[in-house]
């Protein structure tokens with residue numbers, strides 16, 4: 315498949331509910347939608363870099379720069395046989411995984427559509443641990459990630475709303491000053507609820523007592539408690555805790571995943587396709603963890619239905635044994651740029667859309683309405 319052109323759309327969309335983490339509150343979500351064209355077909359990818367360098371150093375501006383000046387030009391005119399050919403086109407580019415993922419994932423969608431396969435089928439073929447003949451699941455288990463609220467009472471009300479909608483697993487954002495009290499309150503109200511926390515790197519080893527107390531709350535995992543770039547202190551903390559540490563920000567490549575497991579810095583990995591540079595690396599990390607007996611789950615970056623469809627497909631791989639941060643479309647945006655929407659099934663799953671590739675279609679009018687700029691690279 316010869317890549318004939320690429321379109322970049324810088325979007326900004328208001329969130330249905332503001333989302334607050336240890337690094338701040340977001341009321342809108344910026345991102346870049348990437349379309350690649352070849353042989354009359356179009357594939358879509360979503361770059362999940364935020365407006366500012368908080369979750370990672372990447373921003374929509376840095377990703378736009380990388381995509382416009384390095385990544386899309388390197389891919390232009392290339393004859394791509396498989397998605398794994400894409401990272402090879404810009405192997406010399408260091409870092410910037412979210413920018414790379416936006417483009418690579420668009421090619422996965424394009425090639426899946428060309429082959430008449432769903433993305434989930436393509437991913438199963440790419441994995442080295444999926445047994446031959448395994449049927450692709452038609453749904454994946456999901457949970458909801460709940461941001462920091464102004465009061466514990468508001469948090470409990472918010473969680474009650476999501477539990478009432480049918481979410482069977484809840485993740486609470488924590489930060490110093492917003493940790494034991496809210497988590498204990500939610501645990502007391504729902505003693506059997508699968509519950510986990512995410513600190514987004516807000517703590518240090520000096521906070522050991524907070525983690526010892528969280529260790530008693532029967533949590534599924536504690537996500538990214540320490541520095542975003544650290545593995546050594548996470549290994550020290552894991553040695554003190556029964557609850558598995560799950561790394562998010564610290565794992566930006568399959569190499570980071572291997573180093574983290576070798577150091578026992580975590581016992582679960584959150585795979586975000588954007589954070590690790592694309593589906594090829596995401597499958598590699600999945601396979602590594604499967605071979606080592608380490609569970610993984612699919613993280614979320616408040617994606618539109620384009621990114622969400624990719625996450626749902628990824629989460630069909632067999633070692634995604636914990637529910638993903640893949641909530642129903644209605645939790646994020648009033649009107650998504652791609653359809654159909656994802657809805658929550660009563661068993662706290664979302665279903666895979668039908669059709670080849672991602673299984674969602676971008677609506678040109680809706681995309682134009684939320685686009686701040688558009689660039690064609692041809």
Ligand code: SMG
Pocket residue numbers: 364369458459512514562613614615616617639640641
């Ligand atoms: O997509 O439902 C979602 C959000 C999941 O909590 C979520 N993501 O650190 O895991 C994380 C955060 C990062 C969000 S920053 C945009």
Ligand code: MG
Pocket residue numbers: 512514537538562563584613
């Ligand atoms: Mg996280």
